[in-house]
Amino acid sequence: MGNADYAYPNADCVHRVAIPPPQPFFKSLKYSLKETFFPDDPFRKFKNQTPSIKFVLGLQYFFPIFEWAPKYTLQFLKSDLISGITIASLAIPQGISYAKLANLPPILGLYSSFIPPLIYAMMGSSRDLAVGTVAVGSLLMASMLGRVVNYIENPNLFLHLAFTATFFAGVLQASLGLFRLGFIVDFLSHATIVGFMGGAATVVCLQQLKSILGLEHFTHEADLVSVMRSVFTQTHEWRWESAVLGCCFIFFLLVTRYFSKRQPKFFWVSAMAPLASVILGSLLVYLTHAEKHGVQVIGKLKKGLNPPSVTNLVLVSPYMGTAIKTGLVTGIIALAEGIAVGRSFSMFKNYHIDGNKEMIAIGTMNIFGSFTSCYLTTGPFSRSAVNYNAGCKTAASNIVMAIAVMLTLLFLTPLFHFTPLVVLSAIIVSAMLGLIDYQAAIHLWKIDKFDFLVCFSAYVGVVFGSVEIGLVIAVAVSLLRVLLFIARPRTFLLGNIPNSAVYRNVEQYPNANHVPGILILEIDAPIYFANASYLRERITRWMDEEEDRIKASGQTSLQYVIMNMTTVANIDTSGISMLEECKKSVDRRGLQLVLVNPGSEVMKKLNKSKFLDELGHKWVYLTVEEAVGACNFMLNTYKPNPLKDDSEGWNNA
Known part of the structure; x- marks a missing residue:
């Protein structure tokens, strides 16, 4: 009709x-606030319960270990034991590498893989997240703190500022979780994160040219132009021995990763490759005395567990402002990465993780980490992927990893004396290449040109400006898009x-x-x-x-x-x-x-x-x-x- x-x-x-x-009005306001801050209605299971049950439920809310531990089985222990040992083999060399990237003593990478995972195992809601230091956070900390304090001229102050920045990062993260402000992290869109992580990974790879080429003097700036100028104005100082060694290990690590991707049941090959590289590189340097021919090594690592660092926090001007700023920026980035990784793997196993609980857990482990000589930690994708592929069942795999790192700190640190820095750089480069997700960028171009613009802006801002500039540009372009949607x-x-x-x-x-x-x-x-x-x-x-x-x-x-x-x-x-x-x-x-x-x-x-x-x-x-x-x-x-x-x-x- x-x-x-x-x-x-x-x-x-x-x-x-x-x-x-x-x-x-107040009823409408209450509803709006509830939907903003408590969309998951976490208090519904507390209704009509006795005080003792409410106490137990509250304890389980803040410490999920009390929820899954009573149901723990021997089969779970077997799976978590394998997963924990596997990720420990990756965490040890990565921890040392990322600490060097942050211009911090290498031992801090091991400290940061001991205390924080234990705290997360008690408070985290993800079964698959493997806690540790991350390259982007390490680079950000080195970049932002390095503008105020030279880590070579004043290493102690730089170290103390790193602890202080980690403390403020933890305070921010825990506060966002406690006050139910997790939606703030949602302003970092998928396109923003793809571009930012890709740009940061590119910058991290460029920074490794210092160790790969055996350079002693290198720019403190992170942008492409400064790095290239520093590299090509020192061609007379290039060490071919270091370059050959670095390229060989990068090739080895990439081949093992390619093999593990093609044969998923051999996931452990790529997981063990970094530790194998450290062992092979150390043996090679020890047997050939390559350190006398321009190959830089880690040197002495002191034995023992984390020393306290509460008294080392810098809470006075003029450096406190720098520590707060660094903590806020690195804390948000670490939070976004940790929650995104946790949610990704929870979807595969069809279970739910609470974003606000994750913020409280990540924040708490950084606060306590700053008190025990640790710097910024979260849930890196590479380590969590290994944990997932190794068949972990609960967060107990983090406990196993922490125990393995503890044993390393107590007995094995002297073995890293001859580990060449170029091997650590090769480990970082191989890990960072996986963060340059060009396929995701191509997908954005095909689906949404504006999202691609956000991604590209973040990438260019990081590579040609700085990590902070790239982040600001990406967030600004994303907000501009939201405003355009609203205004037009x-x-x-x-x-x-x-x-x-x-x-x-x-x-x-x-x-x-x-x-x-x-x-x-x-x-x-x-x-x-x-x-x-x-x-x-x-x-x-x-x-x-x-x-x-x-x-x-x-x-x-x-x-x-x-x-x-x-x-x-x-x-x-x-x-x-x-x-x-x-x-x-x-x-x-x-x-x-x-x-x-x-x-x-x-x-x-x-x-x-x-x-x-x-x-x-x-x-x-x-x-x-x-x-x-x-x-x-x-x-x-x-x-x-x-x-x-x-x-x-x-x-x-």
């Missing part, structure tokens, strides 16, 4: 849009799909027919002060374009403007003023404005503002089909001026 033949029934059969009952929402012209009562966007469905005498528009966003002016102008332009089209085609003159507000979830006073101005504009043209299905919040506000009284409640319909039917009925039955009071004619109809 075509629109022109639509036989509109008695008005009593029309489904009217209901106006919700008024809600007290889409409006669509709807038409009737032939032989149906369905109305769709005429751009998406070119066969949709214009309804004679009726302009049907759809607004695809909430109406706020930021977009009210634009929407008023766009709606006016739609009316002008429709009248021009009608004149050109000689069709029935325009009589009704229908606005489908199904997707308008909310409106503010600026939006209501916009609707009032649109109504006046429609009235001046001798037309009638019709609304379709405003949301509950919109209806409440339109009713309170008396706009519905001005418009007339009869001009608000539940569906576009009913609105078009009513307008067609009016056009076909009698043709009054819509500006006049036609209630008598309508009631008679």
